[in-house]
Amino acid sequence: MADPKGFLTTPRETAPTRPVDERKKDWNEVYVPGGLLPIISKQAGRCMDCGIPFCHNGCPLGNLIPEWNDYAYRGDWQAASERLHATNNFPEFTGRLCPAPCESACVLGINQPAVTIKNVEVTIIDKAWDSGDVTPQPPDRLSGKTVAVIGSGPAGLAAAQQLTRAGHTVAVFERADRIGGLLRYGIPEFKMEKRHINRRIEQMRAEGTRFRTGVQIGTDLDGAKLRRRYDAVVIAAGATQARDLPAEGRELKGIYQAMEYLPLANKVQEGDFVTPPISAAGKHVVVIGGGDTGADCVGTAHRQGAASVTQLEIMPRPSDSRPANQPWPTMPMTYKVTSAHEEGGERVYAVNTVRFEGDEEGNVKALHLVEVKFEDGRFVPQPGTEKVIPAELVTLAMGFTGTDQKNGLVEQLGLQLDARGNIARDGDYATNVGGVFVAGDAGRGQSLIVWAIAEGRSAARAVDRFLTGASTLPAPIRPTDRPLTV
Numbered sequence: 001m002a003d004p005k006g007f008l009t010t011p012r013e014t015a016p017t018r019p020v021d022e023r024k025k026d027w028n029e030v031y032v033p034g035g036l037l038p039i040i041s042k043q044a045g046r047c048m049d050c051g052i053p054f055c056h057n058g059c060p061l062g063n064l065i066p067e068w069n070d071y072a073y074r075g076d077w078q079a080a081s082e083r084l085h086a087t088n089n090f091p092e093f094t095g096r097l098c099p100a101p102c103e104s105a106c107v108l109g110i111n112q113p114a115v116t117i118k119n120v121e122v123t124i125i126d127k128a129w130d131s132g133d134v135t136p137q138p139p140d141r142l143s144g145k146t147v148a149v150i151g152s153g154p155a156g157l158a159a160a161q162q163l164t165r166a167g168h169t170v171a172v173f174e175r176a177d178r179i180g181g182l183l184r185y186g187i188p189e190f191k192m193e194k195r196h197i198n199r200r201i202e203q204m205r206a207e208g209t210r211f212r213t214g215v216q217i218g219t220d221l222d223g224a225k226l227r228r229r230y231d232a233v234v235i236a237a238g239a240t241q242a243r244d245l246p247a248e249g250r251e252l253k254g255i256y257q258a259m260e261y262l263p264l265a266n267k268v269q270e271g272d273f274v275t276p277p278i279s280a281a282g283k284h285v286v287v288i289g290g291g292d293t294g295a296d297c298v299g300t301a302h303r304q305g306a307a308s309v310t311q312l313e314i315m316p317r318p319s320d321s322r323p324a325n326q327p328w329p330t331m332p333m334t335y336k337v338t339s340a341h342e343e344g345g346e347r348v349y350a351v352n353t354v355r356f357e358g359d360e361e362g363n364v365k366a367l368h369l370v371e372v373k374f375e376d377g378r379f380v381p382q383p384g385t386e387k388v389i390p391a392e393l394v395t396l397a398m399g400f401t402g403t404d405q406k407n408g409l410v411e412q413l414g415l416q417l418d419a420r421g422n423i424a425r426d427g428d429y430a431t432n433v434g435g436v437f438v439a440g441d442a443g444r445g446q447s448l449i450v451w452a453i454a455e456g457r458s459a460a461r462a463v464d465r466f467l468t469g470a471s472t473l474p475a476p477i478r479p480t481d482r483p484l485t486v
Helices: 037-042 055-060 065-074 077-085 091-095 118-130 154-165 195-207 222-228 258-269 292-303 409-413 449-468
Strands: 146-150 169-174 210-213 232-235 256-258 284-288 308-313 348-349 350-356 364-375 378-381 387-392 393-396 400-402 436-438
Touching: 037 118, 055 065, 055 169, 065 077, 077 387, 091 118, 091 195, 091 284, 091 449, 146 154, 146 222, 146 387, 154 169, 154 232, 154 449, 169 195, 195 210, 195 436, 210 409, 222 409, 256 258, 258 393, 284 292, 292 308, 292 393, 350 378, 350 400, 364 393, 436 449
Parallel strands: 146 169, 146 232, 169 210, 232 436, 256 393, 284 308, 284 393, 308 348
Antiparallel strands: 350 364, 364 378, 364 387
C-alpha cells in the first residue's frame, strides 16, 4: 500500500481547471497544464490497504489500481506506467474521458470521498510520455496471419494493437478521413486534445499496424470480399444509429443530431474549416439530452459564442448523493456538473418536447415544452406546465440505438443481430460467421470508453486463439459480464 495514514490525513483534491472566462476563448483542455503533478503523489497515498480492492471489479479493464497508486506515491513513475499498461492500452484516453466507475467502487468511498483514481492514472501516463517510457513494442516474429479491423475507435484500436503485438498483420479500416472514431470526431478538443490520439497512432504504425482511412466497408469495399481477403475480421464499428425525436416540426432547418454538429467543430481544430458549417454563434441553442454527449454540445456552443444554451432532460434531476437503491459499490446515478456546465447555460429536468416551431423560411425558432412525471412506466405530461423557449439551433443528444445497418456490411457478411439491434455474438466475441468477431459498441450497444477498450483487448485474444489455437494475450472479460452499475 501507499501511505498507511494517507486516507486519514489527506483530503481529496482533484485536478484544477483553468478559469471559465479564459478557457471559453480557446479549445485547449480545460485543466491547468501540469496542475496535477504537485498534488498527485499525496492523492495516490490515500489508497488504503483495503484487503479486497473493489476498484478492480468496478473497472471493466481490471486495472491494477492499488499497485500503480503505490508506485505513484513513491515516485516510481516508470513502474507505475508498466502496471498501468498491463491492463490498459490507452490510459491517456480513459484518464481524461472515463466516468470512473472504479472510484464509485473504491472502499474509501463508503464513507469518505474516494481516491482520485482517474487523476492518478492520467498523471502516470502523461509522465510516461514526457519521459520517453512509452515506446513501440513490435512483435519478435510474424505469424503469417492477417486480420482486418473495421473501425478505429477505442475498441478497434485496442484489438488492433493487441493483435499486432501477437505477431499478426493487422489493417484498420476507418470510414472517416482520420483515425480515431468518436475519439477523433465525437469528443471535443477541450475534453481531450487530439495530439493524444496522434502519438498513439504513430506508436501503432511503428509496431506494424496498418491504417486505411476513407474506406466504408459495405459501400466502398464489399464485406464478403474483405472476409475472403483476411484470415479474420474484427468489427468494431460502434453503435452509430442515433436516436431521433419524432416530434412535430422535426423537419425544420437548424435541428441536428449531435454527431452532425460535434465533428464539424473538431474539423475546425484539424484545419479543415475556418468556421464550422454548423455554428452556434449568436444563436439560442437547445441541447436535448442530459448525458455526456449533451454536455459536449453545451461546451462546444459556449466556445462558438452562443447567445444562450439550454440543456433539456426528460428524467428528473438526480440526487446530489448516492441514492439508497444504488448502494456501494455500484456506480450511482447522481447529479454531475461537468466543465461545460460550469461555463454557463441552463439545465432543465423532467420536460418533454411537444413540438418545434419554425419561422416563415423553415428555420426552427422555438421549442414547445411540457413538464412530465414518470408514472406506471411512462412519462405523463402535467397539465398547465406548457412553456415555449427560443431555439435557433437544436442538437439531439439522446443516445444511440444500435449498429448502422444501412451501409451493407451486415447484409454482405450475413450477420445476425440481437433483439437490441446489435451484432449478435457468443462468449468468445464470435459472430455467426466463421472468422468474424465483434467488439465494443457494435456488439454491446452504447457504452463507456473503458468497456470498448476492454472488449477490444478481449476480442483480440479470441481472434489470436482462433488463428493459432492458443493465445498468450491477457485473459478476456466475457460479453455477458456486467459492470458495477445500475
